[in-house]
Amino acid sequence: MSQYDVVICGGGVIGGSVAYALSRNKDLKIALVDYKNPGNASRASAGGLWAMGESTGLGCGVILFKTLSKQLQEGADVSQAEGMKPHIMPKPFFDLAMMSNAMYPALNQELLEKHGVDMKFEKTGLKFVLFDQYDRIYAEHIASAVPDRQQHIRWLDRDTLLSEEPNISRDAIGAMEFDTDHQINPYRLNDAYVEAARQNGVDLYLNTKVTGIERQGNRVTAVQTSRGKLSCGMIVNAGGSWAEQISLWATGMQMPVFPVKGQVLVSEKLPKILNGCITTSDCYIAQKDNGEILIGSTTEERGYDTSTDLTLLKQLAQGAMKSIPQLRDMNIKRCWAGLRPGSPDELPILGPMPGIEGYMNACGHFRTGMLTSAITGKLLNELVRGEPTSVDITPFLYDRFLNESGDMVGEYHLEASL
């Protein structure tokens, strides 16, 4: 039986980042165990580092479009319509997202120089392209909801937008840009963390299932896997949408993490037609480092279903063609659905569980796990070592879901397991 200080359960971008951060000092014996369940999120992601965009609800264009058009059909006053209220995340999330975002330039350099791995970090900005008065009102609502972040917002009139992004439709009337928001390649970020961790001495158990977790009293002592037992002092639950099973094995406690499906289309490789990432009220569009155009995404609660749906994919493609007419001639290379690890309040779940020793959460990153992986690694490294954390993690603790008697409050959605 192998003996480890820390066993990380799950090797997506979160488990990878934690493994890398913990292994930097090379003073701990660490194992990373991962089996790629269909729908694992890190391979499905768009790779946006959209700290301002995600904190103001601009990662979910399709939802906005649907909600708003339904309300307008019902005769709502546009400036008061519910669909026109931006989905502003609470301050602790906003701060966490911005702090994580700011880590990427240095992290990128470190991974490149020390480990020869390239996440393809690109400074792109994120433009919310406006097509009509509804888009403009919505953008203005966002800007006025974040008075202390004005320095990151740039307004572009139509001519400026078209000079910076000449392939955008002439029907556009302008844009609001977040100059903080950039992108990476999601596959490469995940692989970069895992490879750098391996170079630092982390043992990788890939294509390996965690099948159970052992405890003596209230202390976690070992992880059972399809390749044998790994004895350990601590486990980190980085199981993505499957985190609840790991929690049940380790702690006997429910974990309010549930899969939220997102469908994406990717084009064949194209010459550069976009200089930055864009989002609209129909979809978001990002040209990746290899030339592919990525168009996302739906947000659906359908359990662990990872099928794709032509009607929704067509809706995304039509939204993209409206924004960039020349995409009418593109070929679609692939489409897929991935499972975001949702949490009831859309905040990640980080840190210990009440009454359990040798266990840490790093799950529930929903639609921003790429963006927040950097800070999650840093925080988990501090937590595992018992050091003060760089951010107050109280808003992210599991305890927020418990009432005074220790029972889970509210409801959450969970339909199936592995």
Ligand SMILES: Cc1cc2nc3c(=O)[nH]c(=O)nc-3n(C[C@H](O)[C@H](O)[C@H](O)COP(=O)(O)OP(=O)(O)OC[C@H]3O[C@@H](n4cnc5c(N)ncnc54)[C@H](O)[C@@H]3O)c2cc1C
């Ligand atoms: C369509 C889509 C677009 C997205 N776009 C963005 C974006 O632009 N920007 C952004 O920041 N985020 C984005 N996200 C969200 C982001 O991808 C996720 O938040 C992030 O990948 C979560 O990482 P994770 O490591 O927690 O989960 P995962 O990547 O799912 O990794 C968890 C891993 O643990 C494994 N596992 C679980 N249980 C076991 C077990 N018992 N034994 C072994 N292995 C196990 C799983 O199979 C999986 O490999 C997007 C997600 C989707 C689906």
